[in-house]
Amino acid sequence: MAAFPLPHRTVRLVAALAVALTLLPVPGAIAREPGTRDQPGASDSRPDAAKPFRLNLAQRSDYVAQANFVQCVGASVQMMLNIIEPGADRTRRTQRELQELARSWSGTRPDGRVRQGAGVSGWAAALRISRAGAYRVVGADTLDGAMRIAATAIREYGKPVGLLVWQGRHAWVMSGFEATGDPVDGSFRVTRAYILDPLYPHGSREWGRSPKPGTAIPVSQVGEQFVRRRSLVSGSPWNRLPGMARLAGKYVLVVPAGPIRPGID
Secondary structure, three states, X not given: OOOOOOOXXXXXXXXOOOOOXXXXXXXXXXXXXXXXXXXXXXXXXXXXXXXXXXXXXXXXXXXXXXXXXXXXXXXXXXXXXXXXXXXXXXXXXXXXXXXXXXXHOOOOOOOOOOOOOOOHHHHHHHHHHOOOOOEEEXXXXXHHHHHHHHHHHHHHHOOOEEEEEHHHOEEEEEEEEEEOOOHHHOOOOEXXXXXXXXXXXXXXXXXXXXXXXXXXXXXXXXXXXXXXXXXXXXXXXXXXXXXXXXXXXXXXXXXXXXXXOOOXX
């Protein structure tokens, strides 16, 4: 499938209210009028049949590679801002500033050493401070559940989602998805995800190759690298950091947040 099969970007939603970076309940069904998006593919003509749905928020110019091997969060924040606000900024200077911002809100390492990378809480904070609107950190018990969270958030708020991959060691951006139905209707299953990996084309010897930016890949392929964060029984000292115990053993996402609309649990 060709990368970035997109029409012109649509107008984004107004920035959402700021919320605390805590593990919150997952949104349920959504009741809102859809905006202008990628058109669904061919489907059953019966009125009551679920219609395949596709949505990708990104354009080719939104993608940015990380400038070094520690700035995956800075690059991911940069890409997410590019998607949310027209006028892509792909400079290394901006990426470094975003990395430093995220790192400053990530807390200390469990061993007391100076951080080089940034944590998931700093990732969400950097987005909010950079006027991307409110973002929250959430965890899911299953891969399919995580994909439903991501797709619902993308559909509801018209903003990308962050995925914590490699058991918490790397960052991806999910800019869109393909599903068996529109998340607005409540009943759907995500079949593919549009992934932006700032490490492309390097990938990892342990975790595999980076997906080509803007390509929709099967959920099973997403799950090869987007895996559960280290569990409590693993004894990882990272789980002792504030707020991290609740995310242990979860699929961790950074999702847009905002006012609760009618129909959202």
